[in-house]
Amino acid sequence: MTFETIWDKYGSTALELLLVLVIGLTLIKLVMNLLRKGLQKSKIDVTAHKFILTICKFLLLFLLALAILETLNIKASSVLAAFGVVGLAVSLAVQDTLSNVASGFLLLMTRPFEVGDYVQVNNVEGTVIHISIVNTKLDTIDNKAVYIPNRQITDSVITNFTREExxxxxxxxxxxxxxxxxxxxxxxxxxxxxxxxxxxxxxxxxxxxxxxxxxxxxxxxxxxxxxxxxxxxxxxxxxxxxxxxxxGIEIPYQHMDVIVHHTKKPDA
The missing domain is CATH 3.30.70.100 (Alpha-Beta Plaits)
Structure with missing residues (x-):
C-alpha cells in the first residue's frame, strides 16, 4: 500500500481530526480562561473555584471526545450506552466517594463555614484549613490535622464559632x-x-x-x-x-467529712 493510497483513504479524516482537536482545545482554553476571570469577579467563595473549574473542564473535554468520535464515524450513542454501563458499575463501587463529592459541592454552595473559621463538627473542634470536594481539613488547637469526610459533615450538626462578630x-x-x-x-x-x-x-x-x-x-x-x-x-x-x-473570698471545692463513732465494747 503506497503513501498516496493511504492518504486518499485516511488523509481527509486525519485532517478533520486534527482540525477538531486544534479548534476544540483552543475553545476549551478560551472558555476556561473566561470562566476563571468570571469566578474571580464573582461573589462565589474562593474554595469553590477549583471545584467548578474542574467540573467544567471535564464536561468540555467530554464534548470534545464526542466530536472526535463523530469525526471518526463512530456513533456517539453506542459509546454513551457503553459509558453508561461502565459508569453504573463504577458508581456502585465508589458510592461513598461520590457521596463525599456531592456533599463537598453542597458545602461549597451553602457555605456553613469558610477557610479560617473555627468550627465544631462531630465533637471535633478546629480551624478550617482546606475544603476539598472529598473531605475538609481542620487544625485543632493542639496542632493536630483532622480530615473529616464531607458526607459526615453534612449529616451532622455544625457549630461555627467565628461566623458572627x-x-x-x-x-x-x-x-x-x-x-x-x-x-x-x-x-x-x-x-x-x-x-x-x-x-x-x-x-x-x-x-x-x-x-x-x-x-x-x-x-x-x-x-x-x-x-x-x-x-x-x-x-x-x-x-x-x-x-x-x-x-478573703473562698472558692469552695467538693469535700467529704468522715465522722467516726467509737462504741464501747460491752464488758465480758
Missing part, C-alpha cells in the same frame, strides 16, 4: 455560704466592666444563679469579639481568683 461568654464562680455575696458580686462587676476585651453593649450580667450543696454559684455573662473569646475567658478566670484571694 460577637460571642457571649458565660462563666460560673462559686463562693462559700459564709462569704459576703454582695462583695463578690461587686468584684465580678468591676472586673467585667473594666476589662478592655469585655464589651459593654449588651451590658454584662452578674447574678446569683444557684444555691449549691456547698456553695453559692454566681453567673457572669459578658459579650466579647469572637477573636478575643479565649483570651477574655482565661483573663477572667485568673483575675477573679486573684481578686477573691485578696478579698
Amino acid at each position: 460577637q460571642r457571649r461568654l458565660d462563666l460560673k464562680f462559686s463562693i462559700a455560704y459564709h462569704n459576703d455575696f454582695r462583695k463578690a458580686k461587686e468584684i465580678l462587676l468591676d472586673i467585667v466592666t473594666h476589662h478592655p476585651m469585655a464589651l459593654q453593649e449588651p451590658e454584662p450580667v452578674v447574678r446569683l444563679c444557684e444555691h449549691g450543696d456547698s456553695a453559692l454559684k454566681i453567673l457572669v455573662r459578658v459579650w466579647v469579639k469572637s477573636e478575643d473569646y479565649w483570651d477574655l475567658n482565661f483573663d477572667l478566670l485568673e483575675e477573679v481568683k486573684l481578686r477573691f484571694d485578696e478579698a
Whole structure:
C-alpha cells in the first residue's frame, strides 16, 4: 500500500481530526480562561473555584471526545450506552466517594463555614484549613490535622464559632455560704466592666444563679469579639481568683467529712 493510497483513504479524516482537536482545545482554553476571570469577579467563595473549574473542564473535554468520535464515524450513542454501563458499575463501587463529592459541592454552595473559621463538627473542634470536594481539613488547637469526610459533615450538626462578630461568654464562680455575696458580686462587676476585651453593649450580667450543696454559684455573662473569646475567658478566670484571694473570698471545692463513732465494747 503506497503513501498516496493511504492518504486518499485516511488523509481527509486525519485532517478533520486534527482540525477538531486544534479548534476544540483552543475553545476549551478560551472558555476556561473566561470562566476563571468570571469566578474571580464573582461573589462565589474562593474554595469553590477549583471545584467548578474542574467540573467544567471535564464536561468540555467530554464534548470534545464526542466530536472526535463523530469525526471518526463512530456513533456517539453506542459509546454513551457503553459509558453508561461502565459508569453504573463504577458508581456502585465508589458510592461513598461520590457521596463525599456531592456533599463537598453542597458545602461549597451553602457555605456553613469558610477557610479560617473555627468550627465544631462531630465533637471535633478546629480551624478550617482546606475544603476539598472529598473531605475538609481542620487544625485543632493542639496542632493536630483532622480530615473529616464531607458526607459526615453534612449529616451532622455544625457549630461555627467565628461566623458572627460577637460571642457571649458565660462563666460560673462559686463562693462559700459564709462569704459576703454582695462583695463578690461587686468584684465580678468591676472586673467585667473594666476589662478592655469585655464589651459593654449588651451590658454584662452578674447574678446569683444557684444555691449549691456547698456553695453559692454566681453567673457572669459578658459579650466579647469572637477573636478575643479565649483570651477574655482565661483573663477572667485568673483575675477573679486573684481578686477573691485578696478579698478573703473562698472558692469552695467538693469535700467529704468522715465522722467516726467509737462504741464501747460491752464488758465480758
